[in-house]
Amino acid sequence: MDAKTLILGNSRDAREIAEELLEKDGDVIVAMPVGIQHAGLFDDLHAEGKTGKLEIFPVAGSFSCSGSVGRFSLTFNGNDKPVTRTVSSIVIADEVERKPNFSLYGVGASSGVASLSQVYEWIESGSGPEKKILSGKRIAFLAGLVEESNPVITEEIMRCALNLQQEFNCQTYIFTGNLKVAGNGLEALYRKTKKAGTVYMKFTETIPDIQVEKGGNVTITYIDEIIRETFKLNPDVTVVDETLHVSALSQDLSNKLEIDTGPDGFIQSDNVHRATVFTNRKGIFVSGFSRGVQTKGDRQADVGSTALAVLNLYQQPPEKQAGKAEINFTGHCVGCLTCFRVCPYGAISLDPKVVVDPQACEGCGICAAECPRFAIKINAPVGMAISERIPEGEKTTDPGDFKPSITAFCCSRSAKGAGDLATCMGYDLPSGLKIVEVPCAGSISREHLFSAFNKGADGVLVLTCHKGNCHSEYGNIYVHQRVDQITGALSQLGFEPERLTYKTIASNMGTEFAETVSAFEKDLFKLGPSRLKPQG
Template sequence: MQKQVHNPVLVLGATRCAAYIARDLSAVGRDVVVAAAEPLSDLQPFVETIGSDRILGDARVLDLDGAPGTFSVRMSVHGEHVTLQPTAIVVAERDVRIPNFGEYDLSPAPCVFSLSDLCASLDGDGPDPFEQVRHLVFLNGLNTESHPVISEEIMRRSILLQNEHDVQTYILTRNLKVAADGLEALYRESKAAGTIYVKFGDIGPEIRQGRDGSVSMEFDDDITGMPLTLAPDAVVVDETIRPSDVAIDIGRRLGIETDSNRFLQGDNVHRLAVQTNRKGIFVAGPARSIGSGRDHRMDAGNAAIAANEIQGGACETDDRAVIDRWQCVRCLTCFRICPHGAIHVEGRVTVMPDACERCGICTAECPRHAIRITGLDAVELSRHVTMDRSSDARQQDVAPTIVAFCCTRSGTAAADLARCMGCALPERLTVVEVPCAGILSYDHFFAAFQRGADGVLAITCHRDNCHSSRGNEYAKHRMEQLSEVFRQTGFSTERLKRCALASNMGREFADILTGFETTLRGLGPSPIKPWHHLR
């Protein structure tokens, strides 16, 4: 049996962050559905906010279709297929904590346990579990980089043990992370409470565990050089935080790019704060990154605002990519490379306008040239280049004509900044703005040269800063191939140049352009200028 739910915001996860998102959206009158892998009995905190009929327990995402405002999400709920049609999706799934016993060659024992186990013991009811513990050691980031979230928890628990349980605590660390808000003050508070910090350089302590589970640690004192031994009553190991398997599976099924640790947000500045590569799909809290409770609350607010801005229904627009059905041979190149999941395959291959970001990667990569974005093909963009057929323009010492294809988010902004700063720019420079360097095909460069350019420059975003994930890499690859063609045909490769800039690099933009102009002056007019053969 298939159930259908129309036009809510779908929140995936049963975390506190998910509860905040549901509450914030409900407060502004948005319909919300919360779906989570946990059983319904574990989702009672959501009932007071959105009602029991808007909660789906034992739920698993199967697949996604559609675009923002018209998504179609197929889910399995208690084995029953449920189709939801949300306007937007927010993923706020759990993370998991992996104790780093192996990093220190330790095994769990009554006196050796994880940070999470310590927190559970301290927060629980009943007799004091640390009544027999006089000395306790925290191991934090000795073999791997520590994280501020873990460091904060260790310092807070250390203060609690010192003040309320009369336990002498030691924190053994290599590079203590205290850059987050309030951590420096917390560090000083823990030292004032009596916590002893032992910081190591390249050589850490030698840690041994006996058959009874007890642990001893040997190291040299930094000041005296004397060998020291610690034999604590208890040892607490730090933890590595990673996304849960449920979060990873959701990300894969929704087509969300992940970072190096598989959190559901790529390492890309344009994704901040809660955006993903899929328009209308947001990620918050433990599913997005390692963060504190404060961070997750902030994520929840950002996600609620972003999701609330997306309303139901498809929009009418003619400035997105369009596939010519008569030229398309269903090779699915566009489907494979689209970073935004905007290609729909069902009978025909089409572009979903609401999901398209106009990056143009598909138009440049399509082997049949079957995809077009109005105003951005090679012929239309080349019209920005003014052809000067005057006799003066044919002189050897005339300033070279330069065409700079600039990404909207980087090169164009840098060019505008250079002008505002009063930087000297080449006399015959034409800046051609493109939504992403990924749109630049061989035809764009050839057209620029045919219109009279002496040199063509492409300014892209830096690596991992492209709004379309890899548009800058596609542009780089095409230009490398084009340079090889130029080399084989005897056309100077110095007339083609690529560089990466950020939007705030106006001075660098001017320096690159003036340097390029100097190079072109030395080369003289392009041999393929339209009037060159008349000289």
């Protein structure tokens, strides 16, 4: 595999990732959107001492991506003509977009009202008219008074206030609701700002009244919640906090690269299997503000984690998945594209027919279970396919000696581990329990469930990961829908729907596993033998 990585994003995090890779013999391509700030952010990485090669080219407009880990093929619209590159991995590390909360406080930008970012620009300038605006003035910060803030903004406000106190001889005030100081070192920073002279006004019951007078002057009227007295402050500059949003670039990239996002739009879903910098697609990593609102320390940790993940990929390329999906085009596949839509790993593409990439395929089996034409199979050693491992139930001989046969489909990453743990803990599990381990609960098809009953199971358990913990993201959701459909059908057919049960369980829940299967056995004792059970 070529040690070549594409970095998308205009941030210092992206620069530091590029620097670490270049120092470890990795070649780096930086695609820089035309007209953005910090255009020279990566320029000095051409300096001596870097053993990898760096290529920077401007991108004007959209791009396309095909292929998968180890050989992503990308075509960009450059300044003059399309540029095509092939890379082994992709890193997304963009800045965050900031929106000043002027409207939340009923104010607008003026000579006496500024956003947090604008004040930082004045501080960095440190001379000229900006120095005049700040020097010796009273500066009031509005932080999280209307909507909850976050540790990132809290840290920026406190550092800004500290700088103004020490370098510009200002008197600073921070009007805040719930002060977010849970980040690393923020409590110490809070004490440091107080020692430097910053005055904190905290509000839990009331919100200060903020009025903009003629000429742009601001009057802040507030009630001290300790002594219950009303006070007024007329700051020279009022600084409004900001809300952080995922950047337009990150949003665009998540769509084009088919990456799952969280509820707030940041790249990377809230899934334990994606920690820390991984995505649902092999070889695509996300870092810093592209994956969430993070403190400086967290973003620095992401830099190291991302570089390490990329370097590990260079050294240990992904092997072809043994249990990969295969599509039968001889009379079965009708091109409905169901598999293309449901694959959580982006392993199925159109070229022009549907094609399974063996390196990207995780063998989860969702595509096979969802295919309406049974045109997909998951390659497995002889006797190891799910359908071949569904056990035969014990035949009924004497109704008085009935012992329920239970077929439990268990996800390999959760319920199977819980079952093993229950055994190690010494729990007495039902004698008729037979576990069918599956790579992902999403691979359990309707046919598998009906087959279990046809083979004599008195009851069928489907035990999956908790919501948000499925490695395939949606496998547990798909199988839950199938179970609901089948239990509804069984009820209409006069067959007890209680014989089919769905439950989520984690690998460390041995006790819960034992309780679940034992309770299910008791329910089956009440129901008696299944009418589909072979008679002995």
